[in-house]
Amino acid sequence: MKLADLAAVLPVAPGLPADLEVAGITSDSRAVRPGMIFVAVPGVKADGSAFAADAEARGAVAVITGRQTAPARLAVPVIPVDDPRLALARIAARFYGRQPQTMVAVTGTSGKTSVVSFTRQIWEQVGFRAASIGTTGVIAPGRNDYGSLTTPDPIALHMLLAELAAAGVDHAAMEASSHGLVQRRLDGVRLAAGAFTNLGRDHMDYHPTVEDYLAAKLRLFDTLLPRGAPAVIFADDAYSAPTIEAARAAGLAVHTVGRHGDFLTLKRVEHERYRQRAEIEHAGVIHEIDLPLAGDFQIYNALVAAGLAIATGTDASKALKALEKLKGAPGRLDLVGTAANGAPVYVDYAHKPEALENVLSSVRPFTTGRVIVVFGCGGDRDRGKRPIMGEIATRLADVTIVTDDNPRSEVPADIRAAILAAAPGAIEIGDRHEAIRAAVDMLKAGDTLIVAGKGHEEGQTIGAETLPFSDHEEVRKALRERAA
Numbered sequence: 162m163k164l165a166d167l168a169a170v171l172p173v174a175p176g177l178p179a180d181l182e183v184a185g186i187t188s189d190s191r192a193v194r195p196g197m198i199f200v201a202v203p204g205v206k207a208d209g210s211a212f213a214a215d216a217e218a219r220g221a222v223a224v225i226t227g228r229q230t231a232p233a234r235l236a237v238p239v240i241p242v243d244d245p246r247l248a249l250a251r252i253a254a255r256f257y258g259r260q261p262q263t264m265v266a267v268t269g270t271s272g273k274t275s276v277v278s279f280t281r282q283i284w285e286q287v288g289f290r291a292a293s294i295g296t297t298g299v300i301a302p303g304r305n306d307y308g309s310l311t312t313p314d315p316i317a318l319h320m321l322l323a324e325l326a327a328a329g330v331d332h333a334a335m336e337a338s339s340h341g342l343v344q345r346r347l348d349g350v351r352l353a354a355g356a357f358t359n360l361g362r363d364h365m366d367y368h369p370t371v372e373d374y375l376a377a378k379l380r381l382f383d384t385l386l387p388r389g390a391p392a393v394i395f396a397d398d399a400y401s402a403p404t405i406e407a408a409r410a411a412g413l414a415v416h417t418v419g420r421h422g423d424f425l426t427l428k429r430v431e432h433e434r435y436r437q438r439a440e441i442e443h444a445g446v447i448h449e450i451d452l453p454l455a456g457d458f459q460i461y462n463a464l465v466a467a468g469l470a471i472a473t474g475t476d477a478s479k480a481l482k483a484l485e486k487l488k489g490a491p492g493r494l495d496l497v498g499t500a501a502n503g504a505p506v507y508v509d510y511a512h513k514p515e516a517l518e519n520v521l522s523s524v525r526p527f528t529t530g531r532v533i534v535v536f537g538c539g540g541d542r543d544r545g546k547r548p549i550m551g552e553i554a555t556r557l558a559d560v561t562i563v564t565d566d567n568p569r570s571e572v573p574a575d576i577r578a579a580i581l582a583a584a585p586g587a588i589e590i591g592d593r594h595e596a597i598r599a600a601v602d603m604l605k606a607g608d609t610l611i612v613a614g615k616g617h618e619e620g621q622t623i624g625a626e627t628l629p630f631s632d633h634e635e636v637r638k639a640l641r642e643r644a645a
């Protein structure tokens with residue numbers, strides 16, 4: 162592609178060689194190959210412009226950088242822009258070109274992975290070629306890649322979208338994390354609709370205040386979605402009102418769902434242990450739906466997903482009927498097995514306060530014995546959530562076992578101590594394998610065990626090393642050993 166073709170999305174200064182051939186784009190100087198453009202973006206640890214000379218030495222043909230941070234003399238053209246991350250997203254979209262025709266993005270503290278998975282499943286059931294992109298990876302016809310970031314960086318993202326479009330994928334649902342929104346990772350995506358699930362405490366290591374965190378989430382509505390596009394908003398959250406207000410102010414078509422929703426209204430719900438029956442009203446018609454998933458919150462996620470499908474053109478009856486065949490996203494209140502006495506063991510990705518609160522409250526009505534929880538908090542992440550989660554666990558569970566969850570560079574015992582400080586009576590077992598085994602061993606008839614925090618993850622990061630570790634595997638092993 163020629164620089165001129167990319168220039169359409171950039172305020173390129175006159176005098177630049179428009180017919181310059183561009184072989185690729187990167188924001189990491191270490192990945193520059195001859196012929197590529199290097200985009201210097203500001204980071205947490207460094208500013209990319211510090212690596213412009215390195216990029217040039219490796220064969221970059223042009224450098225895009227912030228106006229304030231433009232590097233001193235380079236032989237190759239330097240293109241100063243106001244917002245290098247925005248420029249990166251726009252030129253990546255331009256460079257890779259194609260995207261699935263109907264793209265939707267989901268934001269919120271909890272439920273994003275579940276909603277994008279459900280939306281994909283609804284679309285599949287009505288006959289579209291659909292994909293979901295997020296924390297658990299990319300799922301599309303013939304494709305199931307394990308994920309790393311919740312919202313991929315623009316280059317990886319647009320490469321992926323072009324591949325999906327080339328493979329005939331016409332519908333895709335993606336997660337919009339607050340990091341992704343702040344870092345402009347989605348700014349080149351042609352979005353047909355957006356959705357909001359809820360807002361709780363998360364990433365307080367990255368966002369200075371809750372207002373800042375909310376503002377990041379709201380970028381989806383006030384900046385990214387085109388005027389008139391549908392915004393599907395869960396109506397029963399404490400932050401539904403400001404989200405609705407922001408979406409209205411941006412001229413979006415607001416579609417609310419939930420008990421207070423007017424697009425999809427939850428009239429009644431009856432919970433059973435592994436399923437729930439719901440009455441949902443849409444356009445004056447009541448639909449009775451049998452949702453084959455546990456957890457109060459899953460009906461909310463299902464409503465948001467159905468709302469997205471309907472708002473982007475799927476027939477309402479078909480979309481709601483499709484909810485009856487949904488499978489939960491891996492590691493989200495995932496029933497891994499039961500002890501011989503019938504006590505169920507769930508793996509769940511609750512690693513933030515509201516999620517832990519929800520998951521523990523969800524199983525309580527079906528637990529005649531004790532609710533037992535095993536969890537920890539990640540290292541190098543928000544420290545403030547540790548005592549909050551300790552308090553929630555001991556308030557809502559009968560037995561709390563505090564263990565390790567990706568201590569990363571921190572001292573694991575210090576993380577546990579911060580949780581235990583607010584968790585009187587909790588048991589401390591650092592080794593996660595031992596903790597899961599101890600919990601499985603104590604299961605009596607009527608008990609429920611929740612192993613929280615890692616969900617689908619396949620590793621335990623200790624220091625700089627990630628060792629293979631799966632809560633699913635550990636639970637299965639412990640159940641087998643107990644039965645033997």
Ligand SMILES: CC(=O)N[C@H]1[C@@H](OP(=O)(O)OP(=O)(O)OC[C@H]2O[C@@H](n3ccc(=O)[nH]c3=O)[C@H](O)[C@@H]2O)O[C@H](CO)[C@@H](O)[C@@H]1O[C@H](C)C(=O)N[C@@H](C)C(=O)N[C@H](CCC(=O)O)C(=O)O
Nearest residue numbers: 188189190191204205206207209212310311312338340341
């Ligand atoms: C905290 C965070 O979001 N970091 C992102 C950020 O990296 P950074 O600020 O640390 O970058 P930096 O090290 O300061 O470097 C600045 C720039 O210089 C470049 N560089 C650096 C060194 C060098 O020799 N040459 C060079 O060019 C870097 O590639 C980078 O572009 O900018 C990078 C490039 O855009 C991102 O890839 C990176 O995401 C990292 C990988 C990450 O782990 N992010 C997590 C926290 C994240 O985004 N999580 C969310 C939410 C998860 C959830 O809620 O579930 C997600 O969407 O996954």
Ligand SMILES: Nc1ncnc2c1ncn2[C@@H]1O[C@H](COP(=O)(O)OP(=O)(O)OP(=O)(O)O)[C@@H](O)[C@H]1O
Nearest residue numbers: 270271272273274275296458493510511516519520
């Ligand atoms: N609508 C919801 N309301 C509250 N809690 C939820 C909701 N949906 C899911 N959860 C809880 O949050 C956990 C994570 O769910 P999910 O992966 O769908 O959310 P997410 O927003 O993608 O989270 P992350 O940002 O961590 O990837 C679940 O395992 C469950 O404990």
Ligand SMILES: N[C@H](CCC[C@H](N)C(=O)O)C(=O)O
Nearest residue numbers: 512538539542566567614615
């Ligand atoms: N995307 C989140 C996931 C956290 C999951 C939990 N297992 C942990 O390691 O803290 C993060 O990296 O902060």
Ligand SMILES: [Mg+2]
Nearest residue numbers: 273274296311
């Ligand atoms: Mg997710």
